[in-house]
Amino acid sequence: MKKIIYSLMFFFLMTSINAQQTPAPKQSNAISIEGATAHLGNGQIIKNSLVMFANGKITFVGSAMAKIARQGTVINAKGKHIYPGFIAANASLGLAEIDAVKATRDFDEVGAMNPHIRSLIAYNAESKVVESMRPNGVLMAQTSPRGGTISGTSSIVQLDAWNWEDAAFKTDDAIHINWPGSFTRGRWWLGEDPALKADPKYGKNIDNIKQYFMNAKNYLASNKEKTHLPYEATKGLFDGTQKVFIHTSGAKEITDAVTICKDLGIKNIVIVHGDGAESVADMLVKNNVGVVLDRPHRNPNNEDDAYDYTYTIAKVLIDKGVLVCLGMEGQMERMNTRNLPFYAGTFAAHGLDKEVALKLLTSNSAKILGIDDKVGTLEVGKDATLFISEGDALDMRGNILTKAYIQGRDISLETHQTKLWKRYANKYKSK
CATH class of the missing domain: 2.30.40.10 (Urease, subunit C, domain 1)
Incomplete structure (x- = not known):
């Protein structure tokens, strides 16, 4: 009986396999x-x-x-x-296949500080999800890690390849940091007050990030008697060959992130998410900081935001001179990446010129990702x-x-x- 069951399982497995x-x-x-x-x-x-x-x-x-x-x-x-x-920025394509099956998810590593974790080597070129991008014109993507404080290193891939080596277009282009928020909510399930309030740990969390990069900078300037892989991975941030993508929202958080990175000697900065960036647009322009916006099809984060904030934020920032492109982080992000052009179309339907909206997926994306000399x-x-x-x-x-x-x-x-x-x-x- 067991042989019959195993034979049937093997049959269904083999008949369900359909490579890219x-x-x-x-x-x-x-x-x-x-x-x-x-x-x-x-x-x-x-x-x-x-x-x-x-x-x-x-x-x-x-x-x-x-x-x-x-x-x-x-x-x-x-x-x-x-x-x-079209180029999808801040996507996690190829790093997970089925969200409900943990064994197919490879975008979040154990630990908080992982600048040495490379998303590229986990990229699955034969993903059915990746395959479904191309009929909508999405032909390239920045495959980015998630989780932790320092998530790891992203790479840019083209979406028609045998393996990750063939897919690689620009390797290790940026390190991704999840910046702490200055506000927090209580855990209602533990009986805490769920109201939004200032996070007393914000300063300490920022100091931890600062100290980590100061230690890395000191290590890189030392004799390096013993190799420290995470610190080695940060070298590109300090010599200007690599960018830092800081995932954060809020005027205070964005200002703190840019200021601290500049103080550390990190010059190539990109803000991801960027709700509230319109309040500090002049600072972003002055420091040549681009913004990777979230999809517009979502609710505003703040109660006092305009009802159409997420639909008009692209035009507001562009009118202020900020370089903007469109990212895909969020629920069902890998599957939804194929809808990238229609999200840009939504921005166009809410005041942005159609050809300017197109730039969110083409020239602007290429500039922010540092590949505009080729695509x-x-x-x-x-x-x-x-x-x-x-x-x-x-x-x-x-x-x-x-x-x-x-x-x-x-x-x-x-x-x-x-x-x-x-x-x-x-x-x-x-x-």
Whole structure:
């Protein structure tokens, strides 16, 4: 009887396995896409455009009326739209598959101070969740750790790869810190007052972070008789080759975080979440600090915030001169990352210019992540990471991809979800 049960379990396991689409081969033939409306990702548009790329790099971007020989295969995209590949900042793609199954979750390590923990080596390139990003135009992501005070180190990946080594686009780009809050609520389940009040431990929590980085800085300047891996991992923060992403909200917390990091000699700072950042926008601009905003589809954090605060915060910050992009941390964040373009569309529906909203996923993301020399816009010399959509890619009604390329490679837009859609579409057509 046991043999029968084990055989059945093995059968169901094997029949349920469906690996990600085979990654596309390296580009071998040049491509010319003409007739589409090109959204360059920097706020500019070219109607009736011509975009050409070869060997994974863009070789021409301009008007289709230009008297220039087309290269290789010519794609007629008249009436369609072409965009740079969307980039998801502060996502945890590939670090968990099923939230309810602990064995598939690899984004949160034991311990409070983990700057040496690298999210990249835990990245699952064959994740079904990752696969489902591409049909909506999300072609790159910053895969970031969670948990603790210092969560670990993120890396930037492209979403069509055999393994994490192939996926890596920029390794160990930033260390992530969960900054303590200056207010706290009592634990009502223990009979404590649940009202919001000042946290008496805030100062001590800040001192712990300061002391940790001071110790790391002193270690790096010492003879290093004994290797300390966590301290070694912070070297990039002090020599300027690595950024620090500080996850916090509140004007006081943001100000404290930026001031303390500057005092420690950490210059490349990014604020994640950033509710309340509009109150200290001048300080952020002065110190060249970017903000990775949360998704707009949520309730405001504070009782006195405007009802539409989360929908208008992007425009408010951009109007003040702050560099802003869109992140994905929150509930169901990995699955919801595929909706990245529609969150930007929500900002556009609440006062932000459509092409400026697009920058939240393209040029702004690339600048904040430090990869704008290679991706983020349709420009000659940059990677041919782009896609063709039948309509407006920030609107779910128009976001219908016909082609997508990562570094010039013609990637598959087929996923387990599209297979199920076709299966059941055929089922109901037959009746």
